[in-house]
Amino acid sequence: MNASKKVFLSDAEMPRQWYNLAADVPMQPHLGPDSQPITPEMLAPVFPMNIIDQEMSTERWIDIPDEIMGMLARWRPTPLVRATALEAAIDTPAKIYYKNESVSPAGSHKPNTAVAQAWYNKQFGIKRITTETGAGQWGSALSFACSLLGLECKVFMVRVSFDQKPFRKMMMQTWGGTCVPSPSPETNAGRQILQEFPDTPGSLGIAISEAIEQAVTDPKGETRYALGSVLNHVMLHQSIIGLETKEQLKKFGERQPDVVIGCAGGGSNFAGLAFPFIHDVINGDKIKVVAAEPTSCPTLTKAPFTYDHGDVAKMTPLMPMHSLGHTFIPAPIHSGGLRYHGMAPLVSAAVQAGFIDAVALHQKECFESGILFARTEGIIPAPETNHAIAATIREAKLAKEEGKEKVIVFNLSGHGMMDLLGYEKYLSGNLEDYELPMEVIERYQNVIKNHPQPTQ
Amino acid sequence: MNASKKVFLSDAEMPRQWYNLAADVPMQPHLGPDSQPITPEMLAPVFPMNIIDQEMSTERWIDIPDEIMGMLARWRPTPLVRATALEAAIDTPAKIYYKNESVSPAGSHKPNTAVAQAWYNKQFGIKRITTETGAGQWGSALSFACSLLGLECKVFMVRVSFDQKPFRKMMMQTWGGTCVPSPSPETNAGRQILQEFPDTPGSLGIAISEAIEQAVTDPKGETRYALGSVLNHVMLHQSIIGLETKEQLKKFGERQPDVVIGCAGGGSNFAGLAFPFIHDVINGDKIKVVAAEPTSCPTLTKAPFTYDHGDVAKMTPLMPMHSLGHTFIPAPIHSGGLRYHGMAPLVSAAVQAGFIDAVALHQKECFESGILFARTEGIIPAPETNHAIAATIREAKLAKEEGKEKVIVFNLSGHGMMDLLGYEKYLSGNLEDYELPMEVIERYQNVIKNHPQPTQ
Structure with a gap:
């Protein structure tokens, strides 16, 4: 043990630009209802134009505005920590580092894009933002960001998580946000689902439909929608995680990691850490990049790369991505943030291009x-993050079998202070595993079989 | 807004010694049952001897062992942040800084002494530590520390907090600790109280009795007790907060603060920030040092400086301190950590010496x-911490009235992620204030009127 287990960065060493993987990995266009590529104007009722520009940009480096930097500086740079106690516990020759995103006020990586999106919306004159949330991390982060910028915030929270995690609602309220369980009777999309499936646990796909509907139907036009993952501009804002990590690894004396790991639901914390390293892979470095997902929602490991909607009500464009089908409702695992039928198109494109290994746990x-991890390193991780930790431990054991001193970096995307019921259930032996049978996956694929197909 | 709102410290700038106020503020001795000063041997069944030595030390600077530094370095230095958004919201000329202790794995300042105490216990060959906890911050911190060092941990949690904050127990269990509500049927002290007052909400005084009893009655002698506040060695371990803050203020270009503020229950987070500044006051600097306490438990503002026990069952020595009486049971306010009848003898001595202003809120x-604070600076504070924030806002408004650009520093001792029920109660208008009537205070003083009296 020594006092240099953790490193920060000076102001001068902080990234001043985000990295955009869309400059390096070609993507196929999003498609409108007519199967033609969508235009910025078609997205204008949903997002402010400054964010749409960013969403469609293929510039490699994009400046981070000073005011956004100022807000991020409240908790960034987040520490990069060498997990020596975990290494000792699993007796591995590997060096394990974790990027601790849990130190943000909302407790996860989500505020990185929340403050950026809230700032761009405010610049554009928007007064109110609607969104969906799974485990509650994103809804909390957006409520937090809106409170900093004086915007209203309305959150549709997937019902199963709303019930499992009542404290999330209180957190959003404390920041001045409003949170309702989804499906809700407040929208056409919600009412329709409730009528058909009154006992539905809900899904991110449904909640997205509700949030978009409320944004685009504001008669004053002062409301827009914000998405906490999946889209290119979200991956862009999160790239600060990996960019900081690269500088911090240098300070630890590491040239490059051998393995980079993140959990993947919509893809944003994974992309945030991994994309700047994939940039290096494109430039010739050899790094294994691992996306860890749940067996109950195996988007990268079992679902096809196809065109599909991001939501149940088909309000989003058709996006080229891995998808279990937009009507898919995952089992109610505790990792609410990983219960999404699709995967960020940019992550999907990078998987297609061979830059990413996926594993289901x-x-x-x-x-x-x-x-x-909690009993060795001291931090109780979010259930989502535990997927990254499990994959890290597998890689560290592999390093032992191979007798190699590999350098492994994973993203500690959030803490589990709001997720302790899941831990209690596990500790008392009442937690169940869910394997998703192939025939169920195939059944859900029916809803997308007539969609246009991207080039494989 | 700029990117330099927050400063850290390099390894070289980190404190390597704790500061001991007992070297500078004379204290009267603790007394045994015979009213004579206690000896180290008398404390030996309760604490390991290396901690007793520290408890009784009057050395000014005490080295921090490297291994403890290594564990602290997982989250230390904690950030010092300029609260520009809060300043703007209350339109004050004052500059407000907060020391963010909430970034520790357990979410408060408590791990600073928990890891130190667990380490000293392990050095001494102890296998199991018992303790009490109010709001749960200390019990969590000690469970965390014990898990890092491979020690068993048993926590008696004040019943009202145990019921209000069920997630705290799960947190302790996740770290491998055991947590029971106090009073419990596991000890003589607990059984006695339960028989007399079956519906008691409990108190820190009762929980301390239970924890000490279980430590001293271990037939193998492998158990000791740990206290999260009150005692000198706890204040010592917490001094790292103020020592870091002094270095960080320099980096912000401030020579000294005008006002230093902490909330005070047992006194440890307050002392941790304030004592290094009181050292400067002793050396001629002019700094207003404010201890903020609840009106429902007004130990410094309404209770006498006297000799009293730290617990209900009178298992502790008689300590010279401000005390509401060791049988006092405070109203069930949400700031569980401030519901203590006494106050650290060292804090009490500094109050007696005129170094500290106290305010009840x-x-x-x-x-x-x-x-x-949450809606401007983004962090949801612990209810205890809110007392420091309220006192800070009062001071900042005073600075405005006086037209002075004062520098105010307060200790953000913990976050409120586990205390959201209190916020919901406040936001829904269901929170009550409690003023403690003087006649109630006088009634409880009866239990101490025959104790020896310290020199005033």
Whole structure:
């Protein structure tokens, strides 16, 4: 043990630009209802134009505005920490580092894009932002960001998470946000689902439909929608995670990691850490990049790369991505943030291009890994993050088998202070694993079989 | 807004020694049952001897062992942040800084002494530590520290907090600790109270009795007790907060603050920030040092300086301190960590010596202040911490009245992620204020009227 387990960065060493993987990995266009590429104008009722420009940009480096930097500086740079106690516990020759995104006020990486999106909306004259949330991390982060900028915030929270995590609602309220369970009776999309499936646990796909509907139907036109993952501009804002990590690894004396790991639901914390490293892979470095997802929602490991909608009500464009089908409702695992049928198009494109390995993990292995991490490194991780930790432990054990001193970096995307019920369930032996049978996956694929197909 | 709102410290700038106020402020001895000063041997069944030595030390600077530094370095230095958005919201000429202790894995300042105490216990060959906890911050911190060092941990949690904050127990369990509500049927002290007052909300005084009893009755002698506040060695370990803050203020270009503020229950987070500044006051600097306490438990503002026990069952020595009486049971306010009848003898001595101003605050003003802080600075504070914030806002408004650009520093001792029920109660208008009537205070003083009296 020594006092240099953790490194920060000086102001001068902080990234001043975001990295845009869309400059380096070609993407196929999003399609409108007519199967033609969408135009910026078609997205204008949903997002402010400054964000749409960013969404469609293929510039490699994009300046971070000073005011956004100022807000991020409240908790950034986040620490990069060498997990020596975890290394000792699993007796691995690998060096394990974690990027601790849990130190943000909302407790996860989500505020990185929340403050950026709230700032761009405010610049554009928007007064109110609607959104969806799974585990509650994103809804909390956006409520936090809106409170800093004096914007109204309305959050549709997937019902199963709303019920499992009542404190999330209180958190959003404390920041001045409003949070309702989804599906809700407030929207056409919600009412329709409730009528058909009154006991539905909800899904991110449904909640997205509700939030978009409320944004585009504001008669004053002062409301827009914000998405916490999936889209290019979100991946862009999160790239600060990986860019900081690269500088911090240098300070630890590491040239490059051998393995980079993140959990992947919509893809944003994974992309935030991984994309700047994929940039290096494109430039010739050899790095294994691993996306860890739940077996109950195996978007990268079992679902096809196809065109599909991001939401149940088909309000989003058709996006080229891995998708289990936009009507898919995942089992109610505790990792609410990973219960999404699709995957960020940019992550999907990078998988197609061969830059990413995906692995699916059961939640019991993940909680077991999270508890080992808590009892060695001291931080209780979010259930989502436990997928990254489980994958890290697998890689560290592999390094031992191979006798190699590999350098492994993973993203500690959030803490689990609001997710302790999941831990209690695991510790008392009441947690179940969910394997998604292929025939279920195939059934949901029916809804997308007539969609246009992207080039594979 | 700029990117330099927050400063850290390099390894070289980190404190390597704790500061001991007992070297500079004379204290009267603790007394045994015979009213004679206690000896180290008398404390030996309760604490390991290396901690007893520290408790009784009057050395001014005490080296921080490297291994403890290594564990602290997982989250230290904690950031010192300029609260520009809060300043703007209350339109004050004052500059407000907060020391963010909430970034520790347990979410408060408590791990600073928890890891130190666990380490000293392990050095001494102890296998199991018992303790009490109010709001749960200390019990979580000690469970965390014990998990890092491979020690068993048993926590008696004040029943009202145990019921209000069920997630705290899960947190301790996740770190491998055991947590029971106090009074419990596991100890003589607990059984006695339960028989007399079956519906008691409990108190820190009762929980301390239970924890000490379980430590001293271990037939193998492998158990010791740990206290999260009150005692000199705890104040010592917490001094790292103020020592870091002094270095960080220099980096902000401030020579000294005009006002230093902390909330005070047992006194440890307050002392941690304030004592290094009181050292400067002793050396001629002019700094107003404010301890903020709840009106429902007004130890410094309304209780006498006297000799009293730290616990209900009178298992602790008689300590010279401000005390509401060791049988006092405070109203069930949400700031569980401030519900203690006494005050650290070292804090009490500094109050007696004229170094500290005390202020008592109602919980509604405190929650209102905490919500303003959350909506401007982004962090949801612990209810205890809200007392420091309310006092800070009062001082900042005073600075405005006086037209002075004062520098105010307060200790953000913990976050409120586990305390959201209190926020919901406040936001829904269901929170009550408690003023403690003088006649109640006088009634409780009866239990101490025959104690020896310290020199005033």
